[in-house]
Amino acid sequence: MKKTPVFLESLVTNMLRLRAICPFSWRVFQFRPISCEPLIIQMNKCTDEEQMFGFIERNKAILSEKQVGCAFDMLWKLQKQKTSLLKNAEYVRDHPQFLTLHNLATNKFKLMNDDTLVNVLYVTQQFAGEAHDPLVEALVTEAWRRLERFDIKLLSEFSSCLADQHLYFSPLMGKIADIVHRNLETTQDLSSLSVLMVNISSLISRHFQQQLVNKTELLFDTIDSSEVNVAKSIAKFLRNVRYRYQPLLERCNNVFLSNVDHLDLDSISKILSVYKFLQFNSFEFIIMAKKKLTEMIPLCNHPASFVKLFVALGPIAGPEEKKQLKSTMLLMSEDLTGEQALAVLGAMGDMESRNSCLIKRVTSVLHKHLDGYKPLELLKITQELTFLHFQRKEFFAKLRELLLRWIQHDHMYLDNMTAKQLKLLQKLDHYGRQRLQHSNSLDLLRKELKSLKGNTFPESLLEEMIATLQHFMDDINYINVGEIASFISSTDYLSTLLLDRIASVAVQQIEKIHPFTIPAIIRPFSVLNYDPPQRDEFLGTCVQHLNSYLGILDPFILVFLGFSLATLEYFPEDLLKAIFNIKFLARLDSQLEILSPSRSARVQFHLMELNRSVCLECPEFQIPWFHDRFCQQYNKGIGGMDGTQQQIFKMLAEVLGGINCVKASVLTPYYHKVDFECILDKRKKPLPYGSHNIALGQLPEMPWESNIEIVGSRLPPGAERIALEFLDSKALCRNIPHMKGKSAMKKRHLEILGYRVIQISQFEWNSMALSTKDARMDYLRECIFGEVKSCL
Numbered sequence: 001m002k003k004t005p006v007f008l009e010s011l012v013t014n015m016l017r018l019r020a021i022c023p024f025s026w027r028v029f030q031f032r033p034i035s036c037e038p039l040i041i042q043m044n045k046c047t048d049e050e051q052m053f054g055f056i057e058r059n060k061a062i063l064s065e066k067q068v069g070c071a072f073d074m075l076w077k078l079q080k081q082k083t084s085l086l087k088n089a090e091y092v093r094d095h096p097q098f099l100t101l102h103n104l105a106t107n108k109f110k111l112m113n114d115d116t117l118v119n120v121l122y123v124t125q126q127f128a129g130e131a132h133d134p135l136v137e138a139l140v141t142e143a144w145r146r147l148e149r150f151d152i153k154l155l156s157e158f159s160s161c162l163a164d165q166h167l168y169f170s171p172l173m174g175k176i177a178d179i180v181h182r183n184l185e186t187t188q189d190l191s192s193l194s195v196l197m198v199n200i201s202s203l204i205s206r207h208f209q210q211q212l213v214n215k216t217e218l219l220f221d222t223i224d225s226s227e228v229n230v231a232k233s234i235a236k237f238l239r240n241v242r243y244r245y246q247p248l249l250e251r252c253n254n255v256f257l258s259n260v261d262h263l264d265l266d267s268i269s270k271i272l273s274v275y276k277f278l279q280f281n282s283f284e285f286i287i288m289a290k291k292k293l294t295e296m297i298p299l300c301n302h303p304a305s306f307v308k309l310f311v312a313l314g315p316i317a318g319p320e321e322k323k324q325l326k327s328t329m330l331l332m333s334e335d336l337t338g339e340q341a342l343a344v345l346g347a348m349g350d351m352e353s354r355n356s357c358l359i360k361r362v363t364s365v366l367h368k369h370l371d372g373y374k375p376l377e378l379l380k381i382t383q384e385l386t387f388l389h390f391q392r393k394e395f396f397a398k399l400r401e402l403l404l405r406w407i408q409h410d411h412m413y414l415d416n417m418t419a420k421q422l423k424l425l426q427k428l429d430h431y432g433r434q435r436l437q438h439s440n441s442l443d444l445l446r447k448e449l450k451s452l453k454g455n456t457f458p459e460s461l462l463e464e465m466i467a468t469l470q471h472f473m474d475d476i477n478y479i480n481v482g483e484i485a486s487f488i489s490s491t492d493y494l495s496t497l498l499l500d501r502i503a504s505v506a507v508q509q510i511e512k513i514h515p516f517t518i519p520a521i522i523r524p525f526s527v528l529n530y531d532p533p534q535r536d537e538f539l540g541t542c543v544q545h546l547n548s549y550l551g552i553l554d555p556f557i558l559v560f561l562g563f564s565l566a567t568l569e570y571f572p573e574d575l576l577k578a579i580f581n582i583k584f585l586a587r588l589d590s591q592l593e594i595l596s597p598s599r600s601a602r603v604q605f606h607l608m609e610l611n612r613s614v615c616l617e618c619p620e621f622q623i624p625w626f627h628d629r630f631c632q633q634y635n636k637g638i639g640g641m642d643g644t645q646q647q648i649f650k651m652l653a654e655v656l657g658g659i660n661c662v663k664a665s666v667l668t669p670y671y672h673k674v675d676f677e678c679i680l681d682k683r684k685k686p687l688p689y690g691s692h693n694i695a696l697g698q699l700p701e702m703p704w705e706s707n708i709e710i711v712g713s714r715l716p717p718g719a720e721r722i723a724l725e726f727l728d729s730k731a732l733c734r735n736i737p738h739m740k741g742k743s744a745m746k747k748r749h750l751e752i753l754g755y756r757v758i759q760i761s762q763f764e765w766n767s768m769a770l771s772t773k774d775a776r777m778d779y780l781r782e783c784i785f786g787e788v789k790s791c792l
Contacts, residue, residue, distance in 0.1 A: 039059060039067050040066075040067060040070050043067070043070055043071060043074050044074070046078070047078075048078060049088075049095070052075055056071060056100055057100070060097075060100050064108075065108035065109070065116065066113075066116060068101065068104045068108055068112075068120070069116035072101065072105070073123065075092060075123065075127075092127055105120055106135050106138065109138060109139055114143075114146055117142060117143060118143060118154055118158050118161065121140065121143065124136055125165070140161070144175075147172075147176070147179065150179075152180075152183070152187055152189050155176060155179065155180070155192070155196065156192035156193070156199075158176070159176050159196055160199060162176075168202045168203070174203055176196070176199070176200060177204060180193075180196050184212070187219075188222070190216065190219040190222060190223050191230050193215070194230050194233035197212050197233065197234070198233050209241050209243065213238075216248060225259075226258070226259055227255065228255060228256065228262070232270065235271065235274045236274060242278075244278040244280060244483075246514040246517065253280075256285055257284060260292060263289075265293070265305060265308055265312070266308070268289050268293060269309075269311065271289075272286075273312075281557060282554070283555065283591050286594055289312075290321075290594060293309060293312055293317075294317070294321050297309065297313075297324055297325070297328070303335045306329070310325050310344060310347055311343050311344070311346070311347040313325060314347045314348070314350065315347065315596060316594040317594075318594075322353070326353065326355050329344065329358060333361035333365065334365075336362070337365075338366070338369030341362050341366050342373070342377060342381065344362050345384050348362070348384070349383075349387055349388060350596060354388050354389055359385075359388055363392065366381060367395055370402060371402070375406045378402055378403055381399065382403070441472075442472035442476070443480075445468060462493055463735070466491070469484065469498055470497050477509065478509040478512035481506065481517070481521060482521060484498070484502065485520050485523065486520045486523070488528075489524040489528075492528070492740070493733065493734045494530060494736060494738055496530065499530050502521060502524070503525075503532035503533075503534060503538040504534075506521050506538060510541050515548075515549045516549070519564065522539070522542055522564050522565065523564050525564075525568060526563075527564075528733055528738075528740060529738065529741040539568065543565070543570075547574055547575075550574065550578040551578070554591065555584060555587045555591050556599075558578065559603055559606050559607050562575055562610045563606040563607075563609055566609070566614070566617075566745065567745045569617065571617065571621070576621060579610070580623045591603075592604065604630065608630055608631065608634075608671075609745075611623070611625060612670045613745065613749070615670065617748070631670075634671075635667060635671065645675070648726070649664050651776060651777055654777065655777060655780045655784065656784070660688040660689055661678055661687065661688050661689070662677070662686075663677040663689060664676055664677075668755075669753060672746060672750060674755075675725050676723070677721065677722065677724070678721075678722050678724070678784070679715065679720070679721050679722070680719060680720055680722060680785075681718065682718025720754075720756050721754055721755050721756070722755065722758060722784060723750050725743075725757065725758065726761075726762065726765065727743060727759055727760065727761045729763075732763075737761055737763060743759070747759065760783065
């Protein structure tokens with residue numbers, strides 16, 4: 001046996017003495033075998049968690065803070081390499097050696113550099129099982145202490161760790177927002193900035209929001225066209241702040257279109273969700289997403305992934321894909337969680353699917369979890385099931401019980417529920433008025449408008465809202481004019497001051513307004529039937545600004561725009577040529593397949609109305625009428641007269657001298673439906689129709705003349721055809737008896753068709769002055785035989 005060399009014995013003896021004298025130095029400068037590989041290289045050679053845990057167990061006494069950080073990083077990399085079904089975070093978290101690593105990090109975190117500190121925080125959160133992990137709390141506190149020295153990349157990573165803990169409104173997130181604000185001018189890293197924008201979005205002012213948008217636009221060209229995650233973050237930020245900023249959304253959309261082949265289910269689902277929330281339309285992306293998602297149907301065989309696919313694809317799927325989705329969901333329905341069942345129900349509402357078997361299965365799951373839903377989720381369930389025509393007494397009884405329990409709990413168990421609800425509504429009205437009266441900024445008011453629908457406003461609050469908007473009228477500009485116009489369109493409230501301001505802004509600031517905002521700006525003038533003082537300049541400027549974009553605007557948006565302009569008697573030839581051509585109509589047909597049934601029907605009906613309007617008002621364009629079959633199908637669903645109409649029919653029969661002298665529910669050429677029609681000869685005597693008159697409750701007759709010969713056809717010389725129209729509240733503005741656009745357009749068309757039009761509003765008909773039958777009969781005589789043509 002060889003003797004140990006004297007110099008080696010001496011070295012060991014001296015090191016043992018050094019250990020006894022300087023234990024701290026021994027811990028720092030630990031003795032290691034000269035032949036061992038660097039520990040980090042050993043870690044990188046590990047191919048699974050067991051090897052990593054074996055490594056930690058062997059080396060736990062000598063791991064430095066950097067190596068501890070590397071061990072966390074390696075465990076997370078191994079986890080990310082697995083498919084979702086093979087991930088085993090719980091196994092890693094509960095392993096004794098993970099606890100060892102956890103304790104090492106607790107002892108060494110103050111020695112870690114900034115990058116290691118934040119990375120350990122991130123990985124610890126991914127594996128964390130406890131709601132309040134002491135290590136996580138310690139790491140967050142230490143990171144807060146170092147915050148000012150973090151670069152933007154590290155700041156964005158740390159902000160994401162806070163977001164994972166739902167600390168969006170914390171003082172620490174506020175501090176991060178302040179740092180971003182102070183350093184925004186020198187920031188050049190859009191990838192990190194976009195993540196920060198999402199995480200601080202709940203805390204920023206409107207001015208800061210605009211600064212971030214401007215900076216993003218400046219930096220957008222610095223990113224590669226494959227940077228899908230950056231585009232996703234920007235789109236998510238715009239959703240969070242409820243800002244449909246068209247230029248940025250379009251640039252993000254171009255990135256998505258360029259990389260659609262690389263988008264997974266999760267990405268497509270999130271992008272479609274953002275687009276739906278912001279009402280951003282991209283026909284091209286939806287077509288590509290539909291194709292990509294359809295290919296995933298046979299690949300999604302787990303409830304979690306299939307529910308995500310169902311929610312994303314369902315509303316844009318064609319009939320065959322929808323059938324396949326529903327049949328697969330039926331098979332999986334019993335395995336759904338409460339959250340998944342709620343998502344499926346929402347998607348069925350978007351699809352307008354009333355598949356009774358699937359609804360029963362989904363509601364069965366919902367019923368099991370009803371006690372666990374939040375109040376707003378219960379309200380959503382009620383709304384969706386009502387829309388889907390679901391009826392089951394036991395389910396709704398339980399739902400009603402839970403909602404009442406919530407109302408009682410939230411409002412101090414007041415005994416009289418009816419009185420309580422009335423008191424609550426009065427309080428809401430009072431506080432709503434106060435909030436509006438104390439508004440000091442149009443920007444803040446805009447945030448309120450984005451979550452409100454004008455047609456649901458109580459009368460008093462709506463008047464207060466309009467007054468507040470008028471107060472801030474001078475603050476309407478190219479940035480907010482589209483949002484203000486959209487809100488006014490939904491109110492049915494005619495404010496000439498606001499509409500004049502919108503028209504003025506459009507004319508003066510047209511170069512700064514995004515072309516795709518133009519349809520929203522024009523719409524309130526169409527809906528409310530209002531011509532601003534500079535009407536021709538306003539409409540001409542708007543249409544000219546949009547002309548070069550007609551080829552890329554979504555087809556259904558173009559149809560809506562054409563219809564809006566038609567109600568205003570404005571028919572730009574370039575726009576009409578863009579719509580009424582084979583190529584465009586083929587694109588429109590493709591888009592109709594991905595729209596919901598109700599929206600698709602609305603688009604088709606507006607196209608018919610535009611076609612009718614052009615044929616009647618602009619025959620010189622020689623655009624053919626091609627909606628006969630559509631109108632025949634549509635009018636099959638129109639029923640006979642209701643009780644009120646039958647009562648009016650009998651009165652008219654008395655006034656005109658018999659039931660053969662009046663027709664009800666008449667279809668004109670081009671398929672306008674007239675409530676009542678009669679014919680007077682040149683001496684103003686009623687002419688009988690004969691035996692073909694409509695009976696009470698019968699369906700309308702088909703048009704009385706061909707679509708070519710219209711005016712004065714089949715009438716004796718000097719005779720006139722009279723149309724009596726009864727206008728309900730939907731035909732008039734909400735605040736004054738002013739006819740809305742569609743009713744005014746119908747009146748024009750009937751007059752072109754040769755009618756003398758008498759329009760009677762329900763307010764006049766139901767007024768005190770006409771409270772008796774004799775008064776109503778006299779009123780009808782005056783309208784028909786006298787000079788009165790309208791009560792408006």
